[in-house]
Amino acid sequence: MTALTLKTGAFALCLAAIPTAAHAELPEPVRAMIDAAIETGDETKVRTVIELARTTNPDDASELDVILANFEQELEQQQRLAKAAEEEEIRSAGLLENWSGKGELGAFMSSGNADNTGVTASLGLTKDGINWRHKLRGRADYQRTEGVTTREQFLAAYEVNYKISDRLFAYALGQYERDRFQGFGARYSASGGLGYDVLTEGPTLSVKAGPAWRRTELIAGGSTSNLAGLAAADFDWALTDTITFTQDANALIQSGSSTFVSDTGFQASISDALSVRLSYTVEHDTDPPVGAVKTDTLSRITVIYGF
Known part of the structure; x- marks a missing residue:
């Protein structure tokens, strides 16, 4: 899928949905690296960072799966909202617009x-x-x-x-x-x-x-x-x-x-x-x-x- 650039506000909700106890199991530097990747909104970058974290922290695979699943869910929602907004803009455009x-x-x-x-x-x-x-x-x-x-x-x-x-x-x-x-x-x-x-x-x-x-x-x-x-x-x-x-x-x-x-x-x-x-x-x-x-x-x- 093509990388999209979506900024921090929506993805903060994604991270908030992850259980605190499970989230705490990841080392702080790894969590910071994943958070930084999510803030960019770049899907390719997020997947790469999570796969690297999975390699270096195999015991935390379940938590990483939850983080990735939340990211994908939020990304799909943002794409649906963006598409709906684009269609509405097109439908409501005047004769000389667009x-x-x-x-x-x-x-x-x-x-x-x-x-x-x-x-x-x-x-x-x-x-x-x-x-x-x-x-x-x-x-x-x-x-x-x-x-x-x-x-x-x-x-x-x-x-x-x-x-x-x-x-x-x-x-x-x-x-x-x-x-x-x-x-x-x-x-x-x-x-x-x-x-x-x-x-x-x-x-x-x-x-x-x-x-x-x-x-x-x-x-x-x-x-x-x-x-x-x-x-x-x-x-x-x-x-x-x-x-x-x-x-x-x-x-x-x-x-x-x-x-x-x-x-x-x-x-x-x-x-x-x-x-x-x-x-x-x-x-x-x-x-x-x-x-x-x-x-x-x-x-x-x-x-x-x-x-």
């Missing part, structure tokens, strides 16, 4: 429909409920050189998840995109389906899939609407305490132009709130508008602020 997120600001270099460098910015927000999760994200890549816009790409998306079981969830997604250099003034997508958390400890992997609908409004005029299928995967792996590898991929497959996107990145923490990210994004459209190439790539270096 959001967390990150903002990114940096530069990019692209090739494909436009070969240039420019500025990139993004914002991602997440709100976790008991069974619901809300995710908002937006990104803008923009450059204007000598009065001429050479890149203009915007994305905004909202996704809501409903937890069906510990790993299985349902999702609904709405997304808006604009990219003049890919030939569309607006592209709207909507999808709903099921997702599954394949890996939850160490490396994490979440996948989702479902039917989708997409409407594309072309710069040259006209629009198209298609039924489609969406599949996506989100993989994160903490390589060290400060470096994380990320791989996000999604595919929207339809009878017209299907879209495949892959975003690969490395993120290095500078402090608790700040980190730097290097990423490489490939977007491929199987049948883009006339005048646009099929594959765009984008290399970004950004500074991330988490909150």
Whole structure:
């Protein structure tokens, strides 16, 4: 079990519950060492100290068992109270409360429909409920050189998840995109389906899939609407305490132009709130508008602020 840091007040009750006569059998230095470990609230440390005391004082094993049992009982109670308090806080949170997120600001270099460098910015927000999760994200890549816009790409998306079981969830997604250099003034997508958390400890992997609908409004005029299928995967792996590898991929497959996107990145923490990210994004459209190439790539270096 993961060590928790719980301070002295609750554990004093635990020690008080131990019979005085039995407690007195332990040598004073051993009692002081166990008390000091309990005051830290570190479960691993408490177990280690008690096992050492059991080795050096085998005749006091029964008393040590009582001390450990009281500690475990108090620890479980504190965990239950903490979980109940956390759930109550989530249930009573207002619309604008309990959001967390990150903002990114940096530069990019692209090739494909436009070969240039420019500025990139993004914002991602997440709100976790008991069974619901809300995710908002937006990104803008923009450059204007000598009065001429050479890149203009915007994305905004909202996704809501409903937890069906510990790993299985349902999702609904709405997304808006604009990219003049890919030939569309607006592209709207909507999808709903099921997702599954394949890996939850160490490396994490979440996948989702479902039917989708997409409407594309072309710069040259006209629009198209298609039924489609969406599949996506989100993989994160903490390589060290400060470096994380990320791989996000999604595919929207339809009878017209299907879209495949892959975003690969490395993120290095500078402090608790700040980190730097290097990423490489490939977007491929199987049948883009006339005048646009099929594959765009984008290399970004950004500074991330988490909150």
